[in-house]
Amino acid sequence: MSILPDRQRYSALVLPVVLLLVWQVLAWRASTPLFPGPGQVAISIWRLYPQIVGQIGYTLMRAAAGFLVAAVVMIPLGILLGRLKTVGSVLEPILDMMATLPPPAVVPIVMLFAGTGDAAKIAVIAYAAGIPLIMNTYEASKTLHPMATLVARSLRLRRLETMVFIDLPASLPMIATGVRLAVASALLVSVTAEMLLATNGIGVFLQRQQENFQIANGLAAIAFISMIGLIVNDLVQRLERRLLFWHYRLDLHNER
Amino acid sequence: MDVVLEARQLAKAYGVGRDALQVLGGISFSVGKGEFVSIVGPSGCGKTTLLFALAGLQKASTGTVTFNGRPVTAPPRGVAVVFQDYSRSLFPWKSNRDNVAFGMVRVEGLSSVQKRDKAQEMLEAVGLQGFEDKYPWQLSGGMQQRVAIARGLASQSELLLLDEPLAAVDAQTRADMQDLLLDLAMRFKQTCILVTHDVEEAVYMADRVVVLTRRPTVVDHEIAINLGKQRDQITTREDHRFLAARHDVMMSIRSSRTAAPATAA
Incomplete structure (x- = not known):
């Protein structure tokens, strides 16, 4: 499942197991x-998982929607700004300012x-995911080697063709960094937005449990969120490796 | 002979006012159809600047370039450039075949299957059959430059502009690639302009050598190399006409290097 060697x-499992044991002893x-221990949390997970899984569905759907909106808008915009150097340098301070603004504040x-x-929730998620996406895409597009442009011009590419066929793929390694940050951010803000704009989702579930001092249930939800985060992160890394084999110089045919 | 490319009083200055650096000082020469012309000059005389101006990649300050009678303001159809930096001029996300096919991105009237076949044909012409599905970063430097040459030829070029294409490959590979380039130029009826700092290479490859002065650069003189189209790495380089031409070019580069700077008091 993981891309780490055996x-x-x-x-990598040693530390979590030790921490769980220490936690259990302290809870006893x-x-x-x-102050529930991991045992009680496990019981909560067993009892509540249908409910948690249902709520997490809403959370994930909105995170995915927000991320997609951000990617569709911000990646092309970042490439464009990298090409339009003056517009880019005018907008750069605004981007830097937005980057320091915590998403819940909006x-x-x-x-x-x-x-x-x-x-509303999708908008907040898209805002949060959009920042690392545009920052990384813009930076990559801005710092492309001039040789790429020379080749594009000598092959008589139009400006749009240069951006689509050369700037975008050449920027992908840095965009991938932005995507990883954006995915993490989308998940995080999806939960946060639910806690602020309560309707449904795992964030609401978490908040209710904590308000009712059902700490073990709350921790069960947190365990689920962490697990989803791990799985999504792993998927993103696998996708990156597959799409950017040329950047990491991996021979995918010889590897298997 | 039909003139393919003509440079008239080409000048280029970087910067303005007192800090302006006059690189090209009014260069004029012409290249006929099917000719292989080498351009040599002392280091820093703006050879690459000149080639980029000929290619339409860089605007000259004054003067004109015409290709097949039309003024060059942007890279024209029928002109291909092979850059020195092959590792950056090829796209690592494209296989070698796709890199070559991308040379035809603005060639109209060819289906993607036809472009693919043509790319295959050109890769075979440069001796890279079997490497079509590999990526540039899986090849040696000389092989990468072959891919770049194949891409140039695939773009339906008639004029190849070669910017020190062999400067970064080892000596043995360089000799092989020189013969390959000469062979391709004849097979595909290419007119070639080679910019190089290697005097022997310039003489070995060319029908005519254009010798440049130091900055602000003008044409010092031209030498016809009457050694026929067939060249041989051993016998051509021993021929007295080769040696005489080499001597002539080296002397003029040496004298323009040691001459007092034109701007000094």
């Missing part, structure tokens, strides 16, 4: 429902225009 995979000593503004429904 030995590393096993040694405290013996209060406010929730009230988004609510003004989009209310509290799915559209």
